[in-house]
Amino acid sequence: MSQFKFSAGPWNVHEGADAFGPKVRPSIPIAEKISTFKDIGLDAVQFHDDDAVPEMNNLSDKQIIETAKEMKNLLDSHDLAAEFVAPRLWEDSRTVDGAFTSNSKSDRDYAIWRAFRSIDIARALGTDKIVLWLAREGTLCYESKDPVEGPKHIIDAINKMLAYDQGIKILIETKPNEPIDRSYCPTMGHAMAVSSATNDPSRVGGLLETAHAVLAGLDPASEIAFALAFGKLWSVHLNDQNGLKYDQDKTFGVENLRQAFNQIRVLVDYNYGQNGEYIGLDVKAMRTQKVEVSYRHLENSMKIVKMLEAKAKKFDRDFQKKCVAARDYEALEMYVLELLMSS
Numbered sequence: 446m447s448q449f450k451f452s453a454g455p456w457n458v459h460e461g462a463d464a465f466g467p468k469v470r471p472s473i474p475i476a477e478k479i480s481t482f483k484d485i486g487l488d489a490v491q492f493h494d495d496d497a498v499p500e501m502n503n504l505s506d507k508q509i510i511e512t513a514k515e516m517k518n519l520l521d522s523h524d525l526a527a528e529f530v531a532p533r534l535w536e537d538s539r540t541v542d543g544a545f546t547s548n549s550k551s552d553r554d555y556a557i558w559r560a561f562r563s564i565d566i567a568r569a570l571g572t573d574k575i576v577l578w579l580a581r582e583g584t585l586c587y588e589s590k591d592p593v594e595g596p597k598h599i600i601d602a603i604n605k606m607l608a609y610d611q612g613i614k615i616l617i618e619t620k621p622n623e624p625i626d627r628s629y630c631p632t633m634g635h636a637m638a639v640s641s642a643t644n645d646p647s648r649v650g651g652l653l654e655t656a657h658a659v660l661a662g663l664d665p666a667s668e669i670a671f672a673l674a675f676g677k678l679w680s681v682h683l684n685d686q687n688g689l690k691y692d693q694d695k696t697f698g699v700e701n702l703r704q705a706f707n708q709i710r711v712l713v714d715y716n717y718g719q720n721g722e723y724i725g726l727d728v729k730a731m732r733t734q735k736v737e738v739s740y741r742h743l744e745n746s747m748k749i750v751k752m753l754e755a756k757a758k759k760f761d762r763d764f765q766k767k768c769v770a771a772r773d774y775e776a777l778e779m780y781v782l783e784l785l786m787s788s
């Protein structure tokens with residue numbers, strides 16, 4: 446029996462378009478995705494604000510909440526929870542040069558409007574978690590922005606969100622680059638620093654995505670552990686990444702099994718999930734995958750998490766202690782590899 450609950454977002458079942466080619470699979474309506482999420486064993490759905498409320502820029506604040514309530518009814522009918530809502534601050538023409546950190550005051554005001562609406566939508570969906578994936582908060586041309594003001598704008602925006610709703614929690618999803626060249630909040634260490642500079646650090650934590658840590662040249666398990674050390678790991682996006690390329694969002698564990706094992710081991714050891722946290726899967730199917738099997742990457746990721754969870758529970762701590770006492774880390778390393786390769 447797994448200790449974990451799982452979630453994914455509608456964007457994790459997609460049409461396969463990439464920067465160099467068009468869609469290769471038909472679009473699946475969100476209601477069908479949600480129903481299939483339940484069938485494959487997910488417990489919750491992750492949302493961008495406009496996944497829950499399409500065309501929200503054209504709706505009144507009241508209409509936005511009413512539409513979100515319809516989505517809540519759909520979730521309830523499948524006995525699924527909403528994990529979080531993330532304002533989509535990277536597609537509108539007013540976020541071309543960043544959102545909270547745009548050089549334009551009116552663009553920054555739009556970003557705050559979207560952030561507040563995300564909070565309204567989260568409340569209507571029954572969650573208190575807001576994820577900030579700070580996609581365009583940084584620079585394409587280093588000299589174009591004040592690099593000291595950038596992080597301060599992010600802190601100001603978070604303070605406004607904390608004041609707008611005294612109960613919400615903000616999870617900063619860190620990523621070093623893509624689509625922005627240089628991000629103002631690239632790692633978990635940055636997220637923890639930003640958290641401590643806000644008006645209520647107890648409500649500002651982190652979400653660590655495996656691929657993003659790899660893109661930063663960091664070890665995902667250590668990034669997870671760092672946030673755990675601060676009591677601020679409130680979600681994860683498990684996936685995998687083959688080195689320093691574009692953000693691949695591969696099935697969890699397929700590239701670096703030992704690194705995947707150590708992510709799960711630290712989550713198991715520190716009883717991740719005890720406060721209702723989910724294992725979020727931020728994975729994308731390969732472009733070659735046909736539509737009939739376009740959920741397989743999610744099912745495989747869940748299966749790999751559970752298999753590694755079983756391995757983590759089997760991990761022989763007495764043997765580990767002996768190796769540590771003898772400082773025989775070659776023996777410990779071999780034990781880990783044998784554990785992973787044994788049936």
Ligand code: GLO
Nearest residue numbers: 531576578618654682692727
């Ligand atoms: C992209 C991010 C993206 C976010 C999602 C929720 O690199 O991983 O998928 O996780 O927009 O914030």
Ligand code: MG
Nearest residue numbers: 618654682727
């Ligand atoms: Mg992610």
